[in-house]
Amino acid sequence: MLPPAAAALAPDAILLRELLAVSLTGIIFYSPVHAPTGSGDIIDFAFEYLNPAAQRMMSMPEVPTLTHNQQWPHSIAHGTFQFHVDAFVTGEPREYNVNYQADGYNNYYRLAARRAGAGLLVSFTNPADQPRSPVEVALRESQPLRREDGQITGVTVVATEVTEQVRARQQLEQLKQELEARVQQRTEELSTQQNQLQQILGEVPAAIALLTGPEHHHTFFNATYQTLAGGRARPGLAVAATYPEVAEQGFIDLLNEVYTTGEAFRGTEWPTQLLSSTTSQPELHYLDFIYRALPDAQGQSQSILVFAVDVTEKVLARQQTEALQADLLAAARRQAQERETFRNVFEQTPALIALLRAPEHRFEYVNPAYQALFPGRLLLGLGMAAAVPEAQEQGFVATLDRVYQTGETFFGEELPFAPTPVEGQPLCTQYFNFTYQAYREGGLIAGISLFAFDVTEQVLARQQRAAREQQLRDLFEQAPVAIGILRGADYVVEVANPLVARLWGRTPAELLGRPVFEALPEARDQGFKELLDEVRQSGEAFVAEGVPAQLLRGDTTQTVYLNYVYQPLRDADGTVTSVAAVGTDVTAQVRDRQRVQELNDQLAAINGQLEASNAELATSNTQLTRTNVDLDNFIYTASHDLKAPISNIEGLLYLLQEELPTAVVQDQTVGPTLTRMLDAVERFKRTIDHLTEVSKLQKEHTPAADSVNLAAVVEDVRQDLLPLLQETGTRLVVDIAATPPIHFAAKNLRSIVYNLLSNAVKYRSPDRAPHVDVRAHIRAGHTVLEVHDNGLGLAPAQLPKLFGMFQRFHDHVDGTGIGLYMVRRMVENAGGRIDVHSQLGVGTTFFVYLPHTANLGAQPFLPFLPS
Structure with missing residues (x-):
């Protein structure tokens, strides 16, 4: 300095x-x-x-x-x-x-x-x-003399005789007197200093304590120590009792080691969990501390001096600083990487990017996409007006001037631009979304960055879509049927052509943009909303004919009859977003049918005359029934009588197999032959069993029907088939929980479900993982059970024979061809029907129409309202 x-x-x-x-x-x-x-x-x-x-x-x-x-x-x-x-x-x-x-x-x-x-x-x-006085030097070379009660009575001084012994004794006596006075003075000073020391230690910012004995009882501690202890320190209280939480952190062990060995221990930025005095929850502190043993006169550890400084703020600040420095370094590296990445992105992006410099908008950089807009032209180093004159003609240069002068960013959306075409090519207008943004150097605007996207395809597509939508609106307006489109769960009217407005008794202005049941309050409680919800949730169309609806006609409510279709409309993801309603007013036709009914009543008398003929037919039917019973009895008797001989044949084959020598049984001809014969006997036995079942089924024209829960039956069958499902890896999806009870014989319904599900697994395709869907929905007095699989499937020529007795189309799976025949008989005997759709190599779907206790046919429907 x-x-x-x-x-x-x-x-x-x-x-x-x-x-x-x-x-x-x-x-x-x-x-x-x-x-x-x-x-x-x-x-x-x-x-x-x-x-x-x-x-x-x-x-x-x-x-x-x-x-x-x-x-x-x-x-x-x-x-x-x-x-x-x-x-x-x-x-x-x-x-x-x-x-x-x-x-x-x-x-x-x-x-x-x-x-x-x-x-x-x-x-x-x-x-x-600090320098010391001669007396202090002498004291350093002297030893005090004490009585038994510890009172100092004198000092022994070690001195060197320099010249004369007498002079040395005189000096020693004088020194003794001075030392006695000094000892008395020092004793008083030490007492004062001790009080001052305790006062100083009480105010020092470090935590200081004196721990005595092997249990480390508190003898002294200052205010800072008490603050660190959360006010828990007490004179005479052991450390373990003051800080129970520090025992498991090893501090008691450290104190024991210092007390035993006498060697000091220093901890630097030691992480320590201490209970908070306010929340009583552990808080993390960092401590710099020293444990120093204080020995007694014999050199044994008597106490431990604790000197600790809470450096938590410093450690946390340093950690934050280190983390910040690491973040800054990482950020610098990222910025360098990002600059290189941005350049690569600019070069590869389909967006058009250019940097324009100075007032004349001189090109400093253009990426390949921007250069491709002007093939064969030199852009770099030239101003915009010189390099792209058509940009000035079409007003873009004037926009650049405003951005440069004001510094305000310009956003262009779908603005047309027609670059001068290459010779021989037609003029083509393109559309762009772009930004002109000023960039600064030293606080002043230095140029403009240009960032643009070619949205020509989107603009043209939207124009074409708008044209098609207009055509569709024109078609709706001119259509000879009532058409309406309802959007969302509230069924907001999006489209309403003149015929549907006339049918609903409203004007288009009273309908468009409003929920349909707000526009038609009289239809709200006629059950139409429930039907709309079903169509929107299931995604399946609903068709109704001649359904009555109560609608306003002027100031009165009239009954009109309608034919209508509710068709769900889906977005690109397949989600139903709207429902289209197409309907016609068939009130006149229904009135005509009613008049026809009146004529039918007049013909009732004529029908009475035909009852006699019907009685004769009934007699013939009785005879046919008896013939069928005789046939059933024959089948039952034949199957019963065949069981004994076939069992005998089976026994003889097993006896023959046991009696033949082992070499003969293992012969390449005899062994397989015996196996085939036994397999044939087994198949014959199964056929007899199935004939017995068919015979029983023939007799059960009206089996006892109960109200059966279809979901419970399917779950019961699924549990039975669980080993087969796990063995084949079949994924079975069931969605039938919401169906009403079915009026059906419980054992027959279980047989139907079991046959359909087991067939779906047995006739699986080896080319893909088996997948079976089981669903059910309501259709006019029936519950329709659907069983879909992705198995082998059937050719169209095979479908008419599918439900015939003993019909089989796949020989690699055991069976007799009786199962589906019995399924159809059980369904038809109960008043239902079964349909099948199948495609060879794709899969098969069975539709089983089962009667149930509910009667949807009695519900009123509103055919022209979309659901």
């Missing part, structure tokens, strides 16, 4: 240098060392000057060549380095007390620092550097 040559200095500077030379306080002047990354963070301090006192106390030259952290590497852990940084950054005076026991030092230091210009001025003192 001050040059060595003082002759050229002004009087004030000379006085300052002399003052620093005689000062008993150490003075150091530093200059900060900043991080090379440009972040401005201080990472060290360089020495500029040490006064003589500082040189003596630190054993260092006037201008050391090492930096602060090189001279004292542990200063960061002790917090002194951060103290210097805080004093420099804030510019405020700071003070700091530290017991520095590292880097060859073991002293208490008191520091004061503040920023001075571009440097940092630090003043410090070291109590061990």
Whole structure:
């Protein structure tokens, strides 16, 4: 800070240098060392000057060549380095007390620092550097004499006789008197100092405590220690009782080790969980602490001095700083990578990108997509008006001028631009979404960035779509039937042609944009909403004929009859978003049918005359029934009589197999032959069993019907087939929970479901994973059970024979061809029917129409309202 040559200095500077030379306080002047990354963070301090006192106390030259952290590497852990940084950054005076026991030092230091210009001025003192009086020197070489009660009665002095023994004794006597007086004075001073020391320790910012005995009872602790303890410390209370949470963190073990070995333990930034005094929840602290054993006169550990500093804020601040530095470094790397990435993206993106410089909008950069808009033209280095004259003609250059002058970004949407075509090509107008944005250098506008997308296809497609929509509206307007389209769960009227408006008794203005039941309140309670919900949720169309509806005609409500279709409309994802309603007013036709009914009543009398003929037919039917019964009895008797001989044949075959020699049985001809014969017998037995079942089925024309839960039956069958489903890896999906009860014989319904599901698994395709869907829905007095599979499927020529007795189309699966015949008989005997759709190599779907107790046919419907 001050040059060595003082002759050229002004009087004030000379006085300052002399003052620093005689000062008993150490003075150091530093200059900060900043991080090379440009972040401005201080990472060290360089020495500029040490006064003589500082040189003596630190054993260092006037201008050391090492930096602060090189001279004292542990200063960061002790917090002194951060103290210097805080004093420099804030510019405020700071003070700091530290017991520095590292880097060859073991002293208490008191520091004061503040920023001075571009440097940092630090003043410090070291109590061990103070000179001692001759008496204190003598005391250091003397031993006090104590009585048994510990009272000092004298001092033994070790001295060296220099010349004469007498003179030495006189001096010794004089010294003894002085020492006695000094001892008395020092005793009083020590008492005073002890009180002062306790006061100082009570105010020092470090946590200090004295723990006595092997249980580490609190003998002394200061206010800072009590704060750290959350107010739980008590004189005489052991550490384990004060901090039960620290036992499992190893602190008691550390205290035991220090107490046993007498060796001090130092912890630096030690993570510690302490209970909060406010929340009683664990809080993380970082502590710098020392456990130092204090021995008794015999050298045994008697107490442990605890000196701790809560450095949580410093550690967290450093961690945040380190994290921030890591983030900044990562951000810098990302920026470099992003710049390269952006350039690659610009080169490869289909968007048109250009950078225009200066007022004339000179091209500084164009990506390939922009250059492709003007094939064969030179753009770089030229102004927009010169390189692209058509841009000036079409007004784009004027827009660029405004952006350059005002700095306001311009957004263009679907604006047309017609570039001059290559010779021989027609003029073609293209459409673009683009931005003109000014960029700045040094706070001033330097140019404009151009970013554009070619949206020609979208614009043309929208124009074509608009034209098609207009055509569709025209078609709706001119259609000879009533057409309406309802959107969403509220069935908002999107389209209503004149005929549907006339049919609903409203004008188009009263319908469009309103929920249909708000526009037609009289239809709300006629059951139409439920039907609309069913169509929208199931995604299946609904067709109705001659359905009555109560609609307003003027001021009165009239009954009209309608034929209508509700057709669900889906978006690109297949989701039903709207429902189209197409209907016609068939009131006149229904009235005609009613008149026809009246004529039919007139014919009732004629029908009476035909009853006699019907009686004769009934007699014939009775005879046919008896013939059928005789046939059934024959089948039953034949199957029963055949069981005994076939069983005998089977027994003889097994006996033959046992009696033949092993070599014969294993013969390539005899063995397989016996196996085929046994298989034929087994198939014959199954056929007889099935004939018996058919016979029973023939007799059950009206089996006892119950109200059966279809979902429960399907689940029961699924449990029976579970091993087969798991073995074949079949995915079975069932969705029939919402169906009403079915009026059917329970055992027959189970047989139907079992046959259909087991066939779906048995006739699976080897080319794909088996998948079976089982669904059910309601159709006019029936519950329709659907069984879909992705199996082998059937050819069209095979379908008419599918339900015949003993019909089989796949020989690789065991069966007799009776199952589907029985399924159809059971369904038809109950008043239902069964249909099948199949495609060879794709799969098969069965539709089983089963009667149920509900009667949807009695519900009123509104055919012209979309559902």
